[in-house]
Amino acid sequence: MDLKSLIRDIPDFPKPGIVFRDITTLLRDPQGLRYTIDIFAEKCIDAGLKADYIVGMESRGFIFGTPLAYKLGVGFIPVRKPGKLPAAVHSVEYELEYGTDCLEMHQDALHPNSRVLIVDDLIATGGTASATASLIQKIGCELVGFGFIIELRDLQGRKNLPDVPIISLVEY
């Protein structure tokens, strides 16, 4: 199945010059959604990525990370934008094109030495994924790899990530 054909390209969103890779059209397609999660799980297994938990970033990381965790038979841990999680959190600030943003995770979400696969819908600069990796490493967890539906290769986000396996299903 050609997943790229199910992803809608929206030019000049959210600003001129950006081509927004819209996954809502993929999610809307029952066969496309099922295939995405099935092939994602298959590639993780084939790559030997043995995780105890999937960590997904708000918000589109939730959309793919949770069904992948279900498929792999492991737990899902949300990494959320500031002020959303009710219990004590670890926080990490990271650079955006303009300014900074922050991500948070419950301090008690993971035990040290838990094996974690970080999942998001897309990697662009790698800032979000890199910040999430630093969060789980703060707790002493083992980062087994990253999984993305979409990788924007020209932005070279991989260069900002730790040296672990990276799975991406669709590249631009």
Ligand SMILES: O=P(O)(O)OC[C@H]1O[C@H](OP(=O)(O)OP(=O)(O)O)[C@H](O)[C@@H]1O
């Ligand atoms: O590699 P980067 O340059 O960090 O960009 C990738 C991130 O940007 C998008 O999330 P966004 O923060 O736009 O929020 P959303 O998921 O709520 O739409 C996307 O879902 C990734 O998390």
Ligand SMILES: Nc1ncnc2[nH]cnc12
């Ligand atoms: N081009 C893009 N399309 C969709 N989500 C994004 N997040 C960062 N860059 C993006």
